[in-house]
Amino acid sequence: MATTENTAENTAEVTETARGLIALPQTAARALIAVGAVATIASTFMSWTYTADFPGDLTYYGSPAGLQILDLVAGAITLLFALTLFDVRGLRWLNPAGATAPVVLAAASAFAVSWFSAIAIAVDLKGLVALDPGAYVTAIGSLIALVGTLALPSPGDTFKDWVSKPDRIPAAQKLPGWAERLVITAATAVALIVFTYGIGVDPEASETFIGYLLLVIFGTWALQAAGLFDRFATFNARHKGFATSMAFLAAAVFPFVENNEHNANLGVNILVVATVALGLNIVVGLTGLLDLGYVAFLGVGAYAAALVSGSEFSRFSGVQFPFWAAMLTGMAASLVFGVLIGAPTLRLRGDYLAIVTLGFGEIFRITVNNLDGSSGPNITNGPNGISMIPDLDIFGFNLGNSHDIGSITLGRFANYFLLMLIITGIVVIVFNRAADSRIGRSWIAIREDETAATAMGINGFRVKLIAFALGASLAGLAGTVSAHVGYSVNPAPYQFAGSVPPNSAFLLAAVVLGGMGTVNGPILGATLLYLLPEKLGFLKEYQLFAFGIALVILMRFRPEGIIANRRRQLEFHESDDSIDIPEQGLPDSTVGVTKAGA
Amino acid sequence: MTTTTATSPVLEASGVTMRFGGLTAVRSVDLTVNSGEIVGLIGPNGAGKTTFFNCLTGLYVPTEGKVSYKGTVLPPKPHLVTSAGIARTFQNIRLFANMTVLENVLVGRHTRTKEGLWSALLRGPGFRKAEAASRERAMELLEFIGLAHKADHLSRNLPYGEQRKLEIARAMASEPGLLLLDEPTAGMNPQETRATEDLVFAIRDRGIAVLVIEHDMRFIFNLSDRVACLVQGEKLVEGTSEVVQGDERVIAAYLGTPFEGAPGAEELAEVEAAEAAEATGTPETAEAPEATETPEAAETPEAAESDAAAEGTTSKEGNAQ
Numbered sequence: 001m002a003t004t005e006n007t008a009e010n011t012a013e014v015t016e017t018a019r020g021l022i023a024l025p026q027t028a029a030r031a032l033i034a035v036g037a038v039a040t041i042a043s044t045f046m047s048w049t050y051t052a053d054f055p056g057d058l059t060y061y062g063s064p065a066g067l068q069i070l071d072l073v074a075g076a077i078t079l080l081f082a083l084t085l086f087d088v089r090g091l092r093w094l095n096p097a098g099a100t101a102p103v104v105l106a107a108a109s110a111f112a113v114s115w116f117s118a119i120a121i122a123v124d125l126k127g128l129v130a131l132d133p134g135a136y137v138t139a140i141g142s143l144i145a146l147v148g149t150l151a152l153p154s155p156g157d158t159f160k161d162w163v164s165k166p167d168r169i170p171a172a173q174k175l176p177g178w179a180e181r182l183v184i185t186a187a188t189a190v191a192l193i194v195f196t197y198g199i200g201v202d203p204e205a206s207e208t209f210i211g212y213l214l215l216v217i218f219g220t221w222a223l224q225a226a227g228l229f230d231r232f233a234t235f236n237a238r239h240k241g242f243a244t245s246m247a248f249l250a251a252a253v254f255p256f257v258e259n260n261e262h263n264a265n266l267g268v269n270i271l272v273v274a275t276v277a278l279g280l281n282i283v284v285g286l287t288g289l290l291d292l293g294y295v296a297f298l299g300v301g302a303y304a305a306a307l308v309s310g311s312e313f314s315r316f317s318g319v320q321f322p323f324w325a326a327m328l329t330g331m332a333a334s335l336v337f338g339v340l341i342g343a344p345t346l347r348l349r350g351d352y353l354a355i356v357t358l359g360f361g362e363i364f365r366i367t368v369n370n371l372d373g374s375s376g377p378n379i380t381n382g383p384n385g386i387s388m389i390p391d392l393d394i395f396g397f398n399l400g401n402s403h404d405i406g407s408i409t410l411g412r413f414a415n416y417f418l419l420m421l422i423i424t425g426i427v428v429i430v431f432n433r434a435a436d437s438r439i440g441r442s443w444i445a446i447r448e449d450e451t452a453a454t455a456m457g458i459n460g461f462r463v464k465l466i467a468f469a470l471g472a473s474l475a476g477l478a479g480t481v482s483a484h485v486g487y488s489v490n491p492a493p494y495q496f497a498g499s500v501p502p503n504s505a506f507l508l509a510a511v512v513l514g515g516m517g518t519v520n521g522p523i524l525g526a527t528l529l530y531l532l533p534e535k536l537g538f539l540k541e542y543q544l545f546a547f548g549i550a551l552v553i554l555m556r557f558r559p560e561g562i563i564a565n566r567r568r569q570l571e572f573h574e575s576d577d578s579i580d581i582p583e584q585g586l587p588d589s590t591v592g593v594t595k596a597g598a
Numbered sequence: 599m600t601t602t603t604a605t606s607p608v609l610e611a612s613g614v615t616m617r618f619g620g621l622t623a624v625r626s627v628d629l630t631v632n633s634g635e636i637v638g639l640i641g642p643n644g645a646g647k648t649t650f651f652n653c654l655t656g657l658y659v660p661t662e663g664k665v666s667y668k669g670t671v672l673p674p675k676p677h678l679v680t681s682a683g684i685a686r687t688f689q690n691i692r693l694f695a696n697m698t699v700l701e702n703v704l705v706g707r708h709t710r711t712k713e714g715l716w717s718a719l720l721r722g723p724g725f726r727k728a729e730a731a732s733r734e735r736a737m738e739l740l741e742f743i744g745l746a747h748k749a750d751h752l753s754r755n756l757p758y759g760e761q762r763k764l765e766i767a768r769a770m771a772s773e774p775g776l777l778l779l780d781e782p783t784a785g786m787n788p789q790e791t792r793a794t795e796d797l798v799f800a801i802r803d804r805g806i807a808v809l810v811i812e813h814d815m816r817f818i819f820n821l822s823d824r825v826a827c828l829v830q831g832e833k834l835v836e837g838t839s840e841v842v843q844g845d846e847r848v849i850a851a852y853l854g855t856p857f858e859g860a861p862g863a864e865e866l867a868e869v870e871a872a873e874a875a876e877a878t879g880t881p882e883t884a885e886a887p888e889a890t891e892t893p894e895a896a897e898t899p900e901a902a903e904s905d906a907a908a909e910g911t912t913s914k915e916g917n918a919q
Binding site for chain 2: 434437438441442445454455457460466
């Protein structure tokens with residue numbers, strides 16, 4: 001340990017002497033950044049443009065709005081990181097390595113938001129004349145800050161060195177347990193605020209949402225480069241139960257904070273998609289079976305629930321199951337279909353399995369389309385689907401009605417959001433428990449090397465079928481709720497690829513983007529994939545195109561997904577307490593490659 | 599695992615034949631492994647050793663013949679073979695690379711535990727007990743092979759030799775009565791090979807019979823109670839180390855037979871001189887300049903290996919090809 005500290009100091013000295021890209025004294029560089037950041041912050045209290053035509057109404061002095069709030073946050077982050085370079089007491093934790101990269105990224109976030117705003121105003125309102133002094137101040141201020149960061153000690157020769165986490169980050173002092181819990185709570189609260197702000201952006205104000213995205217991307221990048229995410233992950237691992245319950249608590253608070261039916265509806269849909277993605281994660285992420293027709297199981301669950309919902313368009317309109325029976329019906333139907341489809345197909349491996357599941361997914365949609373009374377027996381009412389599905393009634397609590405809790409009114413979608421949250425919680429527990437058991441290990445073993453797994457005594461077919469059936473029934477469970485939330489079911493959304501989620505490609509992308517084999521990954525992936533098209537309305541018919549581009553970029557630069565499976569690395573660190581483990585990053589990224597190739 | 603007398607057979611393979619289309623990779627091989635025995639299986643590259651292993655462990659369904667373990671005929675399904683009590687390692691290491699060392703061994707415990715999905719989801723006391731027992735047993739095995747301190751490392755990050763050891767531990771986790779090792783010392787340095795030798799003896803002392811494929815002749819003849827030599831899918835000879843080492847056909851298989859046509863006069867003179875110097879034996883050493891000792895001595899790993907390496911270039915009768 002002593003030697004590592006020494007080396008850390010040595011490297012610190014080396015970087016101290018290393019010159020930045022711009023020859024300026026260090027004090028001047030730091031001062032530039034701080035001044036730039038302060039100017040950026042100040043500018044958000046000024047008017048940026050003369051007219052309220054630009055989304056967010058940036059015309060007032062003294063009260064930031066829309067993009068200005070985002071810029072204010074970006075400026076504040078830059079200032080904070082700049083202060084860490086001055087060795088301000090109490091801020092050391094923010095940038096434990098005193099590294100350059102986080103400061104650069106923080107300044108970049110302010111720069112990106114400021115310049116994006118200024119350019120957007122100029123373009124939207126046809127000309128630089130539309131810019132008020134505030135816009136100039138913010139543009140110049142953020143530029144100064146960014147230029148200042150370039151004069152900081154150079155972390156390396158390549159561009160990558162400037163924007164990535166330094167190799168060595170001194171270990172932070174140990175915090176007492178309650179303090180770690182406090183950090184987790186605070187971080188969860190911040191995450192809730194960030195998420196609520198994002199979901200609350202007016203769909204018309206795409207500019208604001210892009211600014212939000214820029215801030216979130218560069219901001220999280222800066223925090224990651226400072227090594228704070230790693231620290232947070234350690235805390236999380238140490239207080240796993242607490243962290244999980246905090247996350248769920250925050251999610252449960254969401255409908256109370258964001259008291260708006262449209263956004264609550266968004267929340268429900270995100271949860272449905274996230275839950276289904278988690279189910280798919282068992283099949284794809286843990287067991288390594290590429291299932292391209294997974295959305296069919298969501299459809300089976302939704303249709304099963306619709307048929308027994310008592311809707312007058314249902315073939316069995318006289319039948320109305322109570323909610324728990326409807327859910328079990330949906331799950332059971334999906335389970336049966338999962339076994340029926342899995343039993344013949346799971347003897348195949350790799351690409352063959354993918355093609356066959358793709359076929360089965362399409363067969364489901366086409367069959368449902370044709371069971372309309374003319375092409376076949378009338379069961380599903382064909383392309384018209386089953387509409388007017390009544391709301392769920394849970395022990396006399398009708399989810400369709402608004403309910404007052406204290407002074408807050410929970411609307412229909414907020415009710416469903418809370419119900420769906422419970423289901424998501426159940427699915428998370430199922431995922432975690434299944435993954436960390438004999439059966440979960442055999443899934444992973446099959447993903448890693450099926451031949452070796454069978455030679456170790458694992459009945460590959462049986463174990464894969466269990467994964468397939470479990471994944472299917474979880475999708476069916478989510479499907480039952482989605483049928484009730486959406487009032488109706490019809491075959492259209494249950495296709496392989498389409499612009500409207502859910503579809504199989506979307507779910508798969510949520511899993512892969514988020515990070516395979518993790519719990520948070522698919523949830524984050526589903527959230528992003530659902531929210532982005534919703535808020536970036538201007539993309540319109542280019543949505544799928546943008547989706548494809550985003551996938552290509554992410555797979556190129558982060559093949560392991562946004563949240564890599566870091567559990568193992570953590571165990572790694574805690575077990576031997578030294579740093580003689582070769583290349584942290586390399587195995588991680590190759591993991592992603594192999595997984596992505598699977 | 600069992601404490602039977604040395605004569606009770608653990609594995610009986612009779613008339614095992616494996617054809618791939620027109621190619622007969624293994625032809626009517628009989629092999630018996632008794633409890634408490636270490637049996638070696640040697641043969642040149644492509645002789646069908648690994649194919650034979652695959653037939654034993656159910657990865658291949660033999661075209662003819664049957665394999666029985668402690669008197670019961672084995673079904674040709676790998677997981678059933680493993681649960682019956684035969685475990686194996688692979689020639690090219692096949693660990694679960696992205697699982698930890700401990701998890702790898704726990705996967706090996708699969709057949710000796712029964713907890714299914716429901717008990718995993720409900721986490722009853724039975725599940726916890728079984729998990730704890732499995733972990734304890736796995737740690738014990740890691741202790742045995744000397745990897746306990748690396749239990750939480752990813753198996754992909756282990757050095758080569760330790761990966762081989764881990765594969766053995768993983769196989770032993772299924773509590774086998776017979777362990778099949780496919781080239782356990784391939785790519786190891788002499789010290790590691792000696793350590794592996796000790797490990798195999800220790801495994802045998804635990805009551806597990808071992809059948810081992812190897813190219814390292816010193817290793818195999820030190821280790822094995824009996825050695826069988828497989829050439830072109832057929833068992834040439836089986837017996838103690840001395841018997842196999844002295845067998846002309848084995849030597850021919852490894853080193854080739856002399857040209858029918860006359861070799862160069864110079865070479866002939868050389869060989870004759872060597873023959874005159876030493877006792878009797880077949881003049882197989884013409885191609886290996888450093889191996890001018892007796893054919894017996896030519897069986898040492900250096901010579902055998904150099905010949906195996908030079909196999910491609912020496913293409914004489916092409917016996918080994």
